Amino acid sequence: MIEGIDPGWLWLIGGVILLIAEVIAPGFFLVFIGAAAVATGLFTMLFDLGTVPQLALFALYALLAVLIGRRFYANRNADSSDPLLNDRAGRLIGKVVTVVEAVDEHGGRVRVGDSEWSARGGPATTGQRVRIVSVDGNCLNVEVERTLPSA
Incomplete structure (x- = not known):
């Protein structure tokens, strides 16, 4: 990693950048990856982890975040009082x-x-x-x- 900077801060900064990118270009995807990066950063700051465990933890958090996000956002019912509105x-x-x-x-x-x-x-x-x-x-x-x- 970059010399003299705590890797936990790098994960936090990267996560915040991804969250800001989600606000700029919304799509309900970057928010989950950003949240995984922030969680990885917090965990890395609490426990001194090496590079490989950080990447594995980020991959795990990203996978969990995307799966949870798909569960809540992918199955949203688009119930409408007029289902043939655009047909x-x-x-x-x-x-x-x-x-x-x-x-x-x-x-x-x-x-x-x-x-x-x-x-x-x-x-x-x-x-x-x-x-x-x-x-x-x-x-x-x-x-x-x-x-x-x-x-």
Whole structure:
């Protein structure tokens, strides 16, 4: 190590630099390595360890910190009141739309809001109402909207 500087301080300084780097460029990774370096530095200051035990201790602390961090951060549920928020096509499933070009198993077009989409299914004629049942790429799979008979 550097002559005249306690290795414990070097580990502490390195750990603090990693923690600062995490603040500058957050990603939840450097914080664990920085914490391992700080822990290694504190342990090295308490017990006079050689270079090899310091490196082994740092590797152990880093491994433990990353495993613990993954346990808490990797499995965060992204529960949302609107799980299809960024899935425009997924949001269309179940909507009733109007056929603008006859739809059969080979193709056709439907009006969704102010735009037209390719569609398959049916069969349905122009002007008929169909329900979107699934999405295949940019093609909507539709079926004829069934109305219940009046009692």
